[in-house]
Amino acid sequence: MPRRALDHPIVPALLGLLLEGDAHPHRILAELRERSAHHAAAVNRGTLYNTVAALEEAGWVAARGQERAGNRPERTVYGITESGREELVRRLDHQIRTPEREFSPFLGAVGHLGALGPERARDALTERARRLRERTAEDERRLAEALATGVPRLFVIEAEYALALARAETAWVESLAEEIRTGTLAWPTGPTPTLEQNGAGRD
DSSP, rough: OGGGGGTHHHHHHHHHHOOOHHBBBHHHHHHHHHHOOHHHHHHOOOHHHHHHHHHHHHHHHHOOOEEOOOSOOOOOOOOOOEHHHHHHHHHHHHHHHHHHHHOOOOHHTTTTTTGGOOHHHHHHHHHHHHHHHHHHHHHHHHHHHHHTTOOOGGGGGHHHHHHHHHHHHHHHHHHHHHHHHOOOOOOOOOOOOOOOHHTTTOO
C-alpha cells in the first residue's frame, strides 16, 4: 500500500471515529459525511477502503470480526489498535500546536480581486457575504440542535471553530465591500507590487 495513503487528511478523522468504537467502513463513511461537509466532498468509497487497508497494514487498525445486517453481505468491523491511538495522538498534537498556511480557492481569487474592477468586485463580495450569512445561520441552527439533544460540547467543538472562521470571514468581506463602495480602498490602474516583492506573507 502506498505510503501516501497514510498521509491522507482523512486519517485522523477515521482513527478518531474508531476511537469512539469499532465500525465497518460503510458506517465510517456515513459518519464522516454526516459530521463534516468537507469530508462529504473529499471522501469517496474507494478512498476510504484504500485508507482502511493502509491503516490495517500499518498496524493502526485491526479487524475485529464480521457483521451482517439483513440480507446484505458480511462486513468487516475494524477497531483502533494501541499503536493507532498513539499515532492519532501524535498527529492531533502536531496539528493543534502547529499553525500552517492553508490555501483556499477564495484566498487565491482575492489575490487577483483587482481584475474584476471596483463595481464587479463589490458585487461579488456582497454576494459572498450574503451566502456566508445564510450558511452560518444554518450551521448555528444545527449546532444548537445538537447541543440541545445533550451532545457534549467537546464533541462538536470543531463546529464552533468553523463558525468562528465563517463569522470572521463574513465581517472582513463585508468591510472590504464597503470600502470599495465608499471609495476608501485605492484602486490602482497600473501594475502593482506582489506580496513577495513587499516581503509580506513570509514567516
